[in-house]
Amino acid sequence: MKKETPPASDMNGEDIAADIARAITTHRLPPGTRLREEALARAYGVSRTKIRAALLMLAKDKLITTIPDKGAFVSKPSAEEARDLFAVRRVLEAAMVREFVARATPADYRRIEQHLKEERKAAAGEDVPLRNHLLADFHLLLAEVAGNAVLTEMLRDLSARSSVITAFYQSTLDAVCSSDEHREFLRVARKGDVDSACALMAAHLDHVEQALNFDEAPASSGGLVAALLT
Numbered sequence: 001m002k003k004e005t006p007p008a009s010d011m012n013g014e015d016i017a018a019d020i021a022r023a024i025t026t027h028r029l030p031p032g033t034r035l036r037e038e039a040l041a042r043a044y045g046v047s048r049t050k051i052r053a054a055l056l057m058l059a060k061d062k063l064i065t066t067i068p069d070k071g072a073f074v075s076k077p078s079a080e081e082a083r084d085l086f087a088v089r090r091v092l093e094a095a096m097v098r099e100f101v102a103r104a105t106p107a108d109y110r111r112i113e114q115h116l117k118e119e120r121k122a123a124a125g126e127d128v129p130l131r132n133h134l135l136a137d138f139h140l141l142l143a144e145v146a147g148n149a150v151l152t153e154m155l156r157d158l159s160a161r162s163s164v165i166t167a168f169y170q171s172t173l174d175a176v177c178s179s180d181e182h183r184e185f186l187r188v189a190r191k192g193d194v195d196s197a198c199a200l201m202a203a204h205l206d207h208v209e210q211a212l213n214f215d216e217a218p219a220s221s222g223g224l225v226a227a228l229l230t
Contacts (some may be wrong), residue, residue: 032076082212101197119134135163
């Protein structure tokens with residue numbers, strides 16, 4: 001039986017990347033799934049050029065891994081990788097917190113407070129990509145205020161990799177707890193208590209790492225998975 005060709009779509013690369021990202025972070029595309037260009041082009045009704053553009057965006061966000069001569073695959077972070085990543089973050093963010101407390105102005109605190117309102121709302125919702133984006137951006141906002149461009153760039157990469165891990169292995173309840181800890185950190189930092197702020201950040205990163213559940217592998221579901229297998 002001849003397969004039906006879906007109607008041409010006006011989706012661009014960003015639209016497709018966002019849709020695939022949602023499929024990944026809501027566990028409809030589990031870790032290790034191969035993303036075949038031809039199958040994706042057929043599923044979305046677009047050219048392979050648009051699919052390649054989308055895959056480049058996803059690779060930049062660490063959601064997929066491209067292996068030469070094999071193709072693109074949904075990232076498959078391990079428990080060991082998570083341990084290594086959070087160990088590095090604890091060292092870097094301790095230094096960042098000290099600079100943040102020393103440099104932050106009332107305007108900086110107002111900006112971050114507004115971010116926390118959006119973060120709290122997203123943490124309790126079902127938009128996992130938005131939730132992870134805002135939770136990660138909290139740390140990047142602190143780094144930007146600290147004023148070290150090299151440190152900010154390093155944390156940007158680490159946060160992207162952390163977001164992939166939490167997207168797969170963090171529950172909504174744990175995401176809400178993370179947002180609560182961000183708020184408590186900001187309260188203490190505002191007082192100028194550097195040591196307590198550093199301790200809270202370290203404890204926060206410990207909690208995020210400890211709450212990750214690597215025992216239950218996400219199960220695939222949904223039409224996009226079926227499309228990739230045809």
